[in-house]
Amino acid sequence: MVTESNLHGGKGFVRGDAFAIKRTITRIPAGVTISEAWLTVKSDYATVDASATFQKIITSSATASGQITDIGSDGMGEVVFEISATNTLAMSADFDYYYDIQILLSNGSIRTIERGITSALAQVTIDS
Secondary structure: OOEEEOOOOOOOEEOOOOEEEEEEEOOOOOOOOEEEEEEEEEOOOOOOHHHOOEEEEEOOOOEOOEEEEEOOOOOOEEEEEEEOHHHHHOOOEOOEEEEEEEEEEOOOOEEEEEEEEEEEEOOOOOOO
């Protein structure tokens, strides 16, 4: 089941901000775990992932992109994506972007857990 959302929970990210996006995944089948997860943000659905505005790919090993903090052995897992200032600066202000969060399970299946439209707001404070 996929959840439709706006990712940021409000009016948009502020360009130049850095933050973490944490999601809990439920209903992971018995004996199955989360192997990999993706957060993809792009300006057009038809854009290939390699040309996305930004994409975060995470595993259970901590990296600058984030980490699967709970692989879901008990049926519930957790993923954390680290969004950098470089990522939010790649977004144009007041423009809609499409995104999704997908997980790869150890049985080979891919599940889209969330998708929607997000945006970025212009910075007010800009370092000269």
